[in-house]
Amino acid sequence: MGLDFSIVPDYLDIILLGVAWTIGITVASALLSFVGGIFFAVIALYSPWIIRQPFRLIEWVFMGTPLLLQLFLIYFGLVQIGIDLPAFVAGIIGLGLHFAVYNSELIQTAILAVDKGQMEAARTLGLSRGEALRKVVVPQAVNAVIPPIGNNMIALLKDSALVSVIGVSELTLSAQRVIGKTYRPFEFYLVAAAFYYVINLCMEWVQRKIERRIAVSR
Amino acid sequence: MTEHTHFVEIRHAQKSYGALEVLKDISLNVERGQIVGIIGSSGSGKSTLLRAINDLDPLTGGEVWLDGIQVNKSLPHRQYEKHINAMRQQIGMVFQHFNLFPHMTVRENVAMAPKLLKEISKEEANQLAAEQLDHVGMLERIDYYPSQLSGGQKQRVAIARALAMKPKLMLFDEATSALDPELVEEVNQVMKKLAEEHMTMIIVTHEMDFAASVCDRVLFMDKGVVVEEGPPEVVLENPSQKRTREFLRKHIEGAS
Numbered sequence A: 001m002g003l004d005f006s007i008v009p010d011y012l013d014i015i016l017l018g019v020a021w022t023i024g025i026t027v028a029s030a031l032l033s034f035v036g037g038i039f040f041a042v043i044a045l046y047s048p049w050i051i052r053q054p055f056r057l058i059e060w061v062f063m064g065t066p067l068l069l070q071l072f073l074i075y076f077g078l079v080q081i082g083i084d085l086p087a088f089v090a091g092i093i094g095l096g097l098h099f100a101v102y103n104s105e106l107i108q109t110a111i112l113a114v115d116k117g118q119m120e121a122a123r124t125l126g127l128s129r130g131e132a133l134r135k136v137v138v139p140q141a142v143n144a145v146i147p148p149i150g151n152n153m154i155a156l157l158k159d160s161a162l163v164s165v166i167g168v169s170e171l172t173l174s175a176q177r178v179i180g181k182t183y184r185p186f187e188f189y190l191v192a193a194a195f196y197y198v199i200n201l202c203m204e205w206v207q208r209k210i211e212r213r214i215a216v217s218r
Numbered sequence B: 001m002t003e004h005t006h007f008v009e010i011r012h013a014q015k016s017y018g019a020l021e022v023l024k025d026i027s028l029n030v031e032r033g034q035i036v037g038i039i040g041s042s043g044s045g046k047s048t049l050l051r052a053i054n055d056l057d058p059l060t061g062g063e064v065w066l067d068g069i070q071v072n073k074s075l076p077h078r079q080y081e082k083h084i085n086a087m088r089q090q091i092g093m094v095f096q097h098f099n100l101f102p103h104m105t106v107r108e109n110v111a112m113a114p115k116l117l118k119e120i121s122k123e124e125a126n127q128l129a130a131e132q133l134d135h136v137g138m139l140e141r142i143d144y145y146p147s148q149l150s151g152g153q154k155q156r157v158a159i160a161r162a163l164a165m166k167p168k169l170m171l172f173d174e175a176t177s178a179l180d181p182e183l184v185e186e187v188n189q190v191m192k193k194l195a196e197e198h199m200t201m202i203i204v205t206h207e208m209d210f211a212a213s214v215c216d217r218v219l220f221m222d223k224g225v226v227v228e229e230g231p232p233e234v235v236l237e238n239p240s241q242k243r244t245r246e247f248l249r250k251h252i253e254g255a256s
């Protein structure tokens, strides 16, 4: 049996639905990982020791264990303590927090790299430490981490396939379902790969746009 | 309670970093509208003294008063933060390396703090920024980013940023030291303009000619103490202290 792509259009609706789920989950968890990353970074750098400890534990869990295990834990584990999340929500939380921890590392490094004269200038004008962080230090750090965070977001897109194991019909699982009906793994995995590639290109395009926007202010 | 009759009053300022004492019992009064220059060799404590005035480098002893209010008064942490933020709004500071905010336009650099801290609208803050930028001759560059400006232009924007908070006192820490020689004059001009408007200023500088032309009084500092203090024509041209003479002689040699 050779390659035959002629049946692909018949199942395109299922595949496209998968694409939509993949994009939705990727975008939502990317946003969560971004906001969470800033939050974790500020906690790690500026909060008292006692507050940092639980967050260090969270960080350790998300960095030191497989993402797959984390997804199981959030989807199947939390049910036991009465938190019954829809699969896609569990997926977004898992992916989002996992990458938030990695983004936090990048943001921390970038915050520490912001010239200390920036904080001084802001404080001198009468801004509180929090205001100075919010208005002056964090935005600069965020600008500096857009490229490495962009790389993390590409990794996030690829890892979004893992949420198929908790039953979210994203692109990979959709392809699998179609294959289950058609027995055409090669064709449909290639189609899925092509879609991942296209989404990837779009993300790189968005990243370049953001970088160019920021480049003006350098 | 002692009377505080001077506009700025530094009483027995003392500062140590561990065993290193960098300010040794310095007292200084500045009247409203006066301009005081501070000169001295590297490491003599000029910046430390200046930065103690707005508590950027807190003193380990002594008091700083501005217009009848103690800047570094002892308060519980929370209250102190509120107090010092309010005091700092009244004390403008200009740094050697400008410290403009690179992610903001010139306008935003100047308007940000008033917008955030004063009870004014966004439009009023922008209007205020435009006025201050006009004052330092930088209105044309209002939509530029700092990276698109020369050093002299950056420093003028930094001055406008400080002025936008309507400070009672301006502190300058070697505002022209990082500039190419041909850019020094435009910044000096702005500072002279402020002098004519009777802004109270404390100016740390390496430029003796400039100090002579704008300052009412000059302090020579060495190793954490004020060695000599007086009108510029005395301290800079006819100093009574040997250390001052040595410093000036070395300075002239270094400059030529």
Ligand SMILES: Nc1ncnc2c1ncn2[C@@H]1O[C@H](COP(=O)(O)OP(=O)(O)OP(=O)(O)O)[C@@H](O)[C@H]1O
Residues within 6 Å of the ligand: B017, B020, B022, B040, B041, B042, B043, B044, B045, B046, B047, B048, B049
């Ligand atoms: N954070 C610090 N920790 C330890 N020592 C410090 C610190 N800041 C300043 N010093 C020391 O305090 C002394 C005075 O420094 P300061 O910066 O006030 O000198 P300055 O007169 O401004 O010199 P310059 O002309 O080079 O700017 C120096 O010996 C310096 O090494």
Ligand SMILES: [Mg+2]
Residues within 6 Å of the ligand: B046, B047, B048, B173
């Ligand atoms: Mg200095």
